[in-house]
Amino acid sequence: EPEVTQTPSHQVTQMGQEVILRCVPISNHLYFYWYRQILGQKVEFLVSFYNNEISEKSEIFDDQFSVERPDGSNFTLKIRSTKLEDSAMYFCASSLRGELSYNSPLHFGNGTRLTVT
Amino acid sequence: QKEVEQNSGPLSVPEGAIASLNCTYSDRGSQSFFWYRQYSGKSPELIMFIYSNGDKEDGRFTAQLNKASQYVSLLIRDSQPSDSATYLCAVKGSGYALNFGKGTSLLVTP
Numbered sequence: 001e002p003e004v005t006q007t008p009s010h011q012v013t014q015m016g017q018e019v020i021l022r023c024v025p026i027s028n029h030l031y032f033y034w035y036r037q038i039l040g041q042k043v044e045f046l047v048s049f050y051n052n053e054i055s056e057k058s059e060i061f062d063d064q065f066s067v068e069r070p071d072g073s074n075f076t077l078k079i080r081s082t083k084l085e086d087s088a089m090y091f092c093a094s095s096l097r098g099e100l101s102y103n104s105p106l107h108f109g110n111g112t113r114l115t116v117t
Numbered sequence: 118q119k120e121v122e123q124n125s126g127p128l129s130v131p132e133g134a135i136a137s138l139n140c141t142y143s144d145r146g147s148q149s150f151f152w153y154r155q156y157s158g159k160s161p162e163l164i165m166f167i168y169s170n171g172d173k174e175d176g177r178f179t180a181q182l183n184k185a186s187q188y189v190s191l192l193i194r195d196s197q198p199s200d201s202a203t204y205l206c207a208v209k210g211s212g213y214a215l216n217f218g219k220g221t222s223l224l225v226t227p
Contacts, residue, residue: 031213041219042121043161043205048213056213091160098213100149101166106215108160 002026004109006092012115013082021077021112023092032075033093033106034067036060043091049075050098082116089113119144121208121218129224136193138221140206143187150182151207152191154200155220161205165191196225 005024013019025032034046047057049067066078075094079086089111097104120143130136138152149168153161165180167173167189173180179192189208193200203220210216 033213035215043207043215043217045214045216050213058214100151100209100215101168105163105166108162111160 004092004094004107006090006109006112008112009110010113010115012117015084015116016081019079019082019114021079021090021092021114023075023077023109024073025075025092025094026107027073029094029096029107031055031095031098032067032069033095034077035091035093035108036088037091037111038085038088046077048098055098079114082114084116087114087116119147119208119210119216121206121216123204123206123218123221125219126222127224128221129226130196132196132198132225132227134196134225136196136200136223136225138191138193138204138206138223140189140191140218141187142189142206142208142216144208144210144216145184145187146210147184147187147208148211149209150180150189151209151215152178152180152189153205153207153217155203155205157203161217193223196223198225198227201225 032049037043048055092109152165155161167180167182177194181190205220206218207215
């Protein structure tokens with residue numbers, strides 16, 4: 001079964017450094033997302049991306065964050081100057097359609113655990 | 118602020134019993150509703166989807182939706198130790214975002 005793959009599985013960085021989290025969505029999917037989950041907290045929506053542009057973003061997704069689809073397969077999340085509070089599990093997800101259903105569910109990757117020290 | 122509320126638990130049920138998990142949401146414009154299972158340190162996996170009032174059954178799982186009361190529930194029949202996980206309720210409005218609750222921790226004891 002096709003899956004969303006994320007690299008690295010764990011990233012440690014120092015406060016103020018830039019990090020890029022990488023994802024390869026399922027190949028025929030058209031919608032791409034980033035969610036994050038701070039330890040012990042709920043899964044939070046960051047951004048959705050369709051047709052090479054952001055379709056929706058949350059209040060969390062401020063100017064420190066950016067997303068890019070640099071080629072036909074990768075989808076990246078960049079955090080420009082990391083803060084301690086950016087420490088979380090970051091999940092990439094993709095879906096065939098924007099209207100989620102059983103036929104077009106959200107497929108999550110295994111996540112990248114980001115630790116900011 | 119669009120809220121999705123769940124009792125954090127833990128909810129403990131004996132093996133073979135019915136586990137009942139509840140969720141309320143604040144946005145009356147919500148259109149579709151999802152239950153995800155999340156094992157510790159893993160990503161969420163979809164187990165149920167419902168968008169119309171009433172019950173929807175899939176194997177041992179039944180989702181129930183009452184839009185007037187803004188209430189979604191998940192019943193797990195014949196609970197197994199492997200069902201022990203955190204169950205996340207997620208709600209989608211007209212946009213692209215899924216709004217998740219904090220989840221209910223379920224423990225099924227042998």
